Amino acid sequence: MNWISNLIDNWLNFMSVGENVAFAILAVLIISSSVLMINFTKVVHMVVSLAVVFLSLAGMYVLLEAEFVAFVQVLIYAGAISILMIFGIMMTRHDEQEQPKQPVFQALLLSGSVALFGIIFYAIQSTAFTPSTGFEQGADNTKAIGELLYTQHVIPFELISVLLTVAFIGAIVLAKREEE
Amino acid sequence: MDNILPSYLILGAILFCIGLYGALSKRSAIVVLISIELMLNACNLNFIAFSKYGPVPSLTGQIFSLFNITVAAAEVAVGVAILIALFKNKGTSNVEEMDSMRY
Amino acid sequence: MESTYSQLAWIIPISPLIAFLILLSVGRQLKQYGGYLAVLASLVSFTISVLIFIERTGNEMQNYTWNDWEWLSVDTVTLTMGFEINNLNTLMLLIVSFVSLLVNLYSIGYMKDDDRINVYFSYIALFTFSMLGLVITENIVQLYIFWELVGVCSFLLVGFWYFKPEAKAAAKKAFIVTRIGDVGLFIAILILFWYMPDHSLSFSAISNAFEQKAIEPGIVTLIAILIFIGAMGKSGQFPLHTWLPDAMEGPTPISALIHAATMVAAGVYLVARTFPIFEASATAMTVVAIVGAFTALFAATIGVAQNDIKRVLAYSTVSQLGYMMLALGVGALSAGMFHLFTHAFFKALLFLAAGSVIHAVHKQNMHEMGGLGVKMKITAWTFAIGALALSGIFPFAGFWSKDAILTEALHQNVWYFIVGLTAAFFTAFYMSRLFFLVFAGKSRTDHKGHEPHESPAVMTIPLIVLAVLAIGAGFVFTPFNPWFGEWLTGTAEEHTNWTVIILSNLVGLLGIGLGYLMYIRGTIARDVISSRAPGLSRLVANKYYMDELYQMIIITPLKGLGYVLRLFDYYVIDGAVRLSASSALYVGRLGARMQNGQLQAYGLASLIGIVLLMIIFVGRRFWNVG
Numbered sequence: 001m002n003w004i005s006n007l008i009d010n011w012l013n014f015m016s017v018g019e020n021v022a023f024a025i026l027a028v029l030i031i032s033s034s035v036l037m038i039n040f041t042k043v044v045h046m047v048v049s050l051a052v053v054f055l056s057l058a059g060m061y062v063l064l065e066a067e068f069v070a071f072v073q074v075l076i077y078a079g080a081i082s083i084l085m086i087f088g089i090m091m092t093r094h095d096e097q098e099q100p101k102q103p104v105f106q107a108l109l110l111s112g113s114v115a116l117f118g119i120i121f122y123a124i125q126s127t128a129f130t131p132s133t134g135f136e137q138g139a140d141n142t143k144a145i146g147e148l149l150y151t152q153h154v155i156p157f158e159l160i161s162v163l164l165t166v167a168f169i170g171a172i173v174l175a176k177r178e179e180e
Numbered sequence: 181m182d183n184i185l186p187s188y189l190i191l192g193a194i195l196f197c198i199g200l201y202g203a204l205s206k207r208s209a210i211v212v213l214i215s216i217e218l219m220l221n222a223c224n225l226n227f228i229a230f231s232k233y234g235p236v237p238s239l240t241g242q243i244f245s246l247f248n249i250t251v252a253a254a255e256v257a258v259g260v261a262i263l264i265a266l267f268k269n270k271g272t273s274n275v276e277e278m279d280s281m282r283y
Numbered sequence: 284m285e286s287t288y289s290q291l292a293w294i295i296p297i298s299p300l301i302a303f304l305i306l307l308s309v310g311r312q313l314k315q316y317g318g319y320l321a322v323l324a325s326l327v328s329f330t331i332s333v334l335i336f337i338e339r340t341g342n343e344m345q346n347y348t349w350n351d352w353e354w355l356s357v358d359t360v361t362l363t364m365g366f367e368i369n370n371l372n373t374l375m376l377l378i379v380s381f382v383s384l385l386v387n388l389y390s391i392g393y394m395k396d397d398d399r400i401n402v403y404f405s406y407i408a409l410f411t412f413s414m415l416g417l418v419i420t421e422n423i424v425q426l427y428i429f430w431e432l433v434g435v436c437s438f439l440l441v442g443f444w445y446f447k448p449e450a451k452a453a454a455k456k457a458f459i460v461t462r463i464g465d466v467g468l469f470i471a472i473l474i475l476f477w478y479m480p481d482h483s484l485s486f487s488a489i490s491n492a493f494e495q496k497a498i499e500p501g502i503v504t505l506i507a508i509l510i511f512i513g514a515m516g517k518s519g520q521f522p523l524h525t526w527l528p529d530a531m532e533g534p535t536p537i538s539a540l541i542h543a544a545t546m547v548a549a550g551v552y553l554v555a556r557t558f559p560i561f562e563a564s565a566t567a568m569t570v571v572a573i574v575g576a577f578t579a580l581f582a583a584t585i586g587v588a589q590n591d592i593k594r595v596l597a598y599s600t601v602s603q604l605g606y607m608m609l610a611l612g613v614g615a616l617s618a619g620m621f622h623l624f625t626h627a628f629f630k631a632l633l634f635l636a637a638g639s640v641i642h643a644v645h646k647q648n649m650h651e652m653g654g655l656g657v658k659m660k661i662t663a664w665t666f667a668i669g670a671l672a673l674s675g676i677f678p679f680a681g682f683w684s685k686d687a688i689l690t691e692a693l694h695q696n697v698w699y700f701i702v703g704l705t706a707a708f709f710t711a712f713y714m715s716r717l718f719f720l721v722f723a724g725k726s727r728t729d730h731k732g733h734e735p736h737e738s739p740a741v742m743t744i745p746l747i748v749l750a751v752l753a754i755g756a757g758f759v760f761t762p763f764n765p766w767f768g769e770w771l772t773g774t775a776e777e778h779t780n781w782t783v784i785i786l787s788n789l790v791g792l793l794g795i796g797l798g799y800l801m802y803i804r805g806t807i808a809r810d811v812i813s814s815r816a817p818g819l820s821r822l823v824a825n826k827y828y829m830d831e832l833y834q835m836i837i838i839t840p841l842k843g844l845g846y847v848l849r850l851f852d853y854y855v856i857d858g859a860v861r862l863s864a865s866s867a868l869y870v871g872r873l874g875a876r877m878q879n880g881q882l883q884a885y886g887l888a889s890l891i892g893i894v895l896l897m898i899i900f901v902g903r904r905f906w907n908v909g
Contacts, residue, residue, distance in 0.1 A: 020184065027191050034198045034218060043210055050214050053195075057221055064188075064232045066242050069224075069249075076249050081217060081256050088210050088260040092273040101205060105887065112890045113201045119897045120193040124186050130235045144239055145246070153243055160250050167254035171261035204886045212883075279880025 022063055029056040043089050047082055054078040068142040188229035195222035209266075209273045213259050220252045288334040289347035289368040295376060296415035298327040299383075299408040306405035317401035318391040321408050325387050328415060329380040336377050339370060340770060350421045350485065360482045367421040367486065370771050374620065375418040375552055378627045379545045383411045385745035386540040389635050392742040393536055393642055403443060407540065410436035414545050418552065422485040423472055426553070430468065430517070433546045434461050440541060441533040453529040460526035464516015468553075471509035478502055490559040500564065507560045507567030510553065511574075518550025518604045521578040525829055527601055531593040535638030538593060543600050543634050544627035551607040551623050558616055572612025572695070576702040578605030583709035585826050587716070591647045592637050595717050599673060600630055602706055606688055609699060615691035617768035621760045622684035624767075628756050629672035629681055632749035636666035639742055640721060643735035649720040656722035658735050661743045663722045665750040670718050672753040674711035674791045682787070683757030689787055690780045700783075704790055711794025719802040 014020050030053055037049040054077040061070035101109075149157050195218060202215030224245040231241025267273050302324030306317050313320065350365030387407060394400045413436055417429035435458075442454025476482050478498050479489065492498060498506075514520070519527035530542050541547070554561060554571065561567050579602045586598035603626050610619030639662045640655060641647055656663040672679035675686070685707060692699035737743065760767030822828070 023184065023187065027187070030191065031194055031198075034195060037214070037218075038198060038202045038206075043208060046211060046214060050217070053218065054221065057225060060188075060225060061228055064228050066228045066231065066245075069228060069242050069245055072246060072249055073224075076253050077217070077221070081253060084256050084260055085210060085214060088213070088263055091264045092210065092267040093271075101207075101883075105884070106205065108891065109201060109204050109887050112887065112894050113197045115894045115898070116200070116890065117193055117197040119894065119901060120196075121190060122901070124189045124193070129183055129185050129233075141239075145242060148239055148243055149246075156247060160247055164250060164254050167258050171257040174258070174261040174265045200890065204883045204890065275883060276881060278882070282878055282880025 019063060023060070026056050026059050026063065030060070044086070047085050047089065050085070051078050051082045054082065065141065068145050183233070185229060185233040188233070189226060192222045192226040192229070195219075195225065207274050207276055209263050209275050209278075210260075212275060213256060213263070217252060217256065220248060224248055288331060288338050290349070291331055292335060292347070292366055292368050292376075292419055293349075295328045295331050295380065295419065296412045299324045299411035299415070303405050303408035303412060306401050306408060310401035310405055313401055315391075315395070315400070317404045318387065318394075321404040322384065322387045322391070324408060325380060325384040325411055328376075328411065329384045332373070332376040332380045335368060336373050339368075339373050346487075348421055348485075348487065362424055362484065363422065364425050365421040366419040368419065371552075371555060371620065372418045374624060374771065375548075376415060378548075378624060379411070379414050379418060382540055382544040382627055382631050383407070383414075385631070385748060386536045386635070389539075389638070389742050389745045390534075390536045392739045393638055394534065399443075403440075403534070406436060406439050406443065407537075410440065410541060410546070414549070417549060422483075423475065423489065423557070424484050426556075427465075427468060427472055430513070430549065430553075431465065433541075433549060434458060434465065434517075437461070437530070437541050437546055440537040441530045443533055443537070447532065449529075450532040453526075453532040457526040457530045460523055461516040464513045464523055464550075467509045467511075467516070468513025471506050471513065474502065474506050474509070478506075486556060489557065493559040493563045496563060498563075503560060504564040504566045507557075507564045508570060510557055510560065511567065511571055514550030514553045514608075515574065516550070517553070518547050518608070519578075519601045520550070520574050520605060520608060521581055522829070524578065524582065524601045525826075525833065528589075528594050528597040528826070531591070531597050535593065535634060535641055538597070539631045539634030539638065542597065543630040547600060547604055548607075548623050548627065551604060551611065551619060554608070554611050555616055555620055558611070561611070562614070568612050568614065570612070572609055572699060575605045575608025575610070575612050576692075576699050576706075578602065579609060579706040580605075580702050580709070581827070583706040583713070586713040587709055588820065589713075590649055592640065592649050592652075592717065592721065593634070593647055595649070595713055596630070596633055596637060599633075599710060599713065602710060603630065603673070606685065606703065606706070609703060610688040610691060613691050613695040613699060615688065617760070617771045618684070618687035618691050620771055621687055621767055625672070625680035625684040625753075625756050628749050629669045629679070629753040632665060632669040632746060632753050633673065635742070635746055635749065636662050636669060639738040639746065640666075640735075642738055642742070649717060651727055652721045653724045654722070654726040655735060659722075659737045661737060661746060665743075665746040666722065667718060668750045668753050670714040672757075674714050674795060675707050675787055676711075676791045676795075677784075677788050678754070678757065680753050680755070680757035682791075683761055686784055686787055687760065690783045693780065693783055704786060707787055708790040708794045711791040712798050713794075715795040715798025716802055719798060723803055 015024070033049045033052040033056070037046045037053065040046045040049065054073060058070040058073040058078065061067075061073060199215045199218030199222060202218065203212050206212055206215065227241040227245040227248070231238060231245075234241070263273060266278065270277065272278075299321075302320050305320060306313065310317055346367060346369040348365065348367045350363040350367075352364045353361050354364045355362040387404070390403065390407070394403055397403060410433060413429050413432035417426055417433060420426045420429055438454050438458040441457050442450050444450045445454070472484070475489065476484060480492055480497060481488070483489075493503065512523075516523045527542060527547065531538055533542075561571065582598045582601035582605060586595050586602065589595045589598060603622070607619045607622050607626070610616075610622060639659065640652070643655070643659060643662075644652060646652070668679065672681035675682045685703075689700055689703050689707075692703050758764065825831070
């Protein structure tokens with residue numbers, strides 16, 4: 001029974017920090033809603049649970065002192081992309097009852113995914129991360145990001161803007177073409 | 181437990197694997213796209229976690245995840261557009277029926 | 284003395300070769316001028332042959348040999364190519380180029396309505412090239428190449444009207460039966476190569492080696508017999524004679540050129556060319572003489588019962604070739620070559636005249652002809668001259684050559700003489716039968732307003748030229764003027780023997796007289812033999828059942844074997860091939876099924892691949908540690 005008490009000790013120790021409590025709550029939220037997303041049969045429900053995942057991730061980013069990214073996450077993922085998905089669902093027809101794939105395929109896929117997770121888990125556990133004190137970004141996080149974007153990362157930034165334009169035009173062309 | 185980084189990474193890995201499973205097992209093209217978003221989010225979480233707790237903490241991780249979000253947005257836009265065009269042409273959004281590239 | 288023209292001898296075969304190439308490439312555009320080109324080419328060959336002949340007859344001359352072209356060089360053995368000019372092949376050159384010239388000329392008229400006339404002329408040109416090449420060749424390997432080439436040309440020309448099934452079958456038969464002989468020749472060449480000092484295969488080296496008896500007698504006999512088998516195939520000697528009558532399915536000028544005057548004489552020429560080998564083996568000489576004598580009589584008797592005008596001539600050719608072989612077999616080289624020389628003229632004449640008849644009446648059965656002598660005077664007269672020459676009546680060319688052979692035969696063995704004489708009787712008989720049936724009497728068929736008339740000048744001129752030669756060619760070698768023999772072999776071997784002269788004329792006249800009585804006067808009923816001895820007459824009419832015999836003992840078992848082999852091929856070999864093909868196909872299908880276009884299946888495959896790779900890489904750590 002020693003290892004159980006050890007575990008409980010560890011857990012209590014972990015939970016004694018407020019930040020960690022928040023992490024735990026968010027993590028549970030993320031994992032449970034993403035698993036739910038996979039298991040829902042109605043597509044709209046999936047999108048809703050996806051939005052929950054996105055919002056919880058935004059909370060996670062806040063926890064990681066990345067306020068700007070959290071903000072962007074809410075704006076783009078929880079806002080724009082979810083809405084886009086809903087539009088996509090509305091424009092196409094969906095079978096309510098999805099027939100499952102072949103059992104062999106399911107089994108292989110499940111074991112493959114679990115194995116991949118196991119490998120990553122093993123890799124993370126066996127890596128000795130140098131403990132860092134944490135990165136104090138201060139309140140000027142957004143300003144610092146803006147400065148970096150326009151100095152050090154200006155070329156990728158511009159490229160991304162071109163990419164967005166191209167995707168935007170391409171999306172319009174693709175969706176409109178058939179109507180002529 | 182003074183280092184919280186592995187927890188974030190494992191959370192990212194879980195998210196990624198769930199996304200992967202969804203992307204490969206679902207028949208509806210929309211759901212496949214959603215699952216891919218999930219996988220991209222798992223990456224973003226890793227970037228930001230490393231940006232704070234990594235061996236060399238820096239803002240670059242956050243900037244990279246910003247780019248990532250942008251690209252994901254573009255991808256979803258184009259993906260949904262292709263999907264709608266395909267649906268108009270073939271009357272289906274089932275990925276299994278999109279097999280015109282077979283031998 | 285320097286031989287000026289002999290150095291130019293290479294032009295003789297090359298000229299028709301060039302004509303062949305031109306006709307082959309632009310024959311379609313040449314239209315009716317293709318024939319003139321062929322005539323021109325053979326005229327060039329003939330001119331040079333005549334010049335060489337004149338040069339060589341006027342003077343005592345060394346043989347001219349050119350063999351600087353090294354064709355194959357294996358270790359220390361070198362095979363050369365080149366040509367040699369001596370008196371023997373000068374004579375052959377003259378005959379071949381002359382007959383080919385006349386046949387080309389004649390064909391312009393005979394083949395004028397054929398669509399593929401230029402193909403025909405190109406084949407003749409190729410044949411002329413091969414035959415002339417065969418004649419002047421300097422070593423036996425080269426001879427073999429040309430030997431096969433003339434066989435191919437014979438095949439092509441016999442099967443020229445390939446839309447007729449008989450022509451197709453005849454072409455195949457001609458090719459296959461002569462091939463049997465060719466194998467013999469080929470084996471002989473191989474043995475020669477093995478046993479010759481320095482592996483030299485040139486004719487001069489061969490004659491040196493055999494004259495000095497450098498090779499053991501058993502081998503000599505073997506080589507000689509094998510060479511003779513090759514000659515048998517080409518020259519239609521028993522038992523390989525069956526192809527020659529069938530080869531008459533080809534155009535008639537071809538029968539005149541290839542199957543009477545030149546190619547079939549190649550066998551005789553081959554024996555004459557390798558005569559030192561035969562001289563070194565008495566056994567081989569006897570074989571040659573017996574086969575020749577037997578063939579002469581055998582074919583002559585078949586000729587009596589044939590109804591097709593060309594087949595009679597074909598059997599007569601076989602018979603006359605038998606005479607030549609008999610002459611060579613008894614050692615009379617010059618008599619044999621002399622008969623070849625005269626026979627080329629009168630047999631070509633007979634064939635061309637027969638062609639003229641066929642051209643006029645469009646049929647070949649003699650019993651449906653008759654009375655043509657009035658309508659076709661030139662043809663009838665020239666044919667008569669040819670027939671008399673063939674029958675050996677004084678003073679036509681055939682008389683002198685046949686007399687020379689019979690004299691030599693009597694000198695050697697009286698049986699050869701009797702056989703030869705009997706054959707001469709039959710020859711005279713069937714020739715008179717042929718002549719009287721075709722030209723005398725009344726027409727036995729209605730020509731339906733399409734009266735036969737004399738052929739155009741382009742066809743009759745060759746006939747007249749040949750008729751003159753059929754009369755005059757004999758005088759170069761008579762008992763009183765043995766110039767030809769001296770020139771050819773260096774020794775005069777002609778013996779005057781009045782008995783022979785009188786007897787041979789007598790049997791000739793007897794044969795003609797019998798034919799006259801049977802077919803003109805009717806004193807003797809035509810069915811005098813067939814009514815008394817129907818078995819004998821049927822036997823002869825069916826050519827002694829030779830074809831049936833071959834069918835039974837060779838073709839049927841071979842076909843059976845072929846059938847078994849075909850089954851084996853179909854089920855075992857093809858089965859294996861099909862098995863491998865279909866297994867490849869199924870593996871491919873399996874692979875193709877992987878490419879099902881399902882993106883998620885691809886995704887799963889790459890996921891599993893990545894997981895496996897990672898396990899391998901990560902696992903290595905444990906194994907190294909463990």
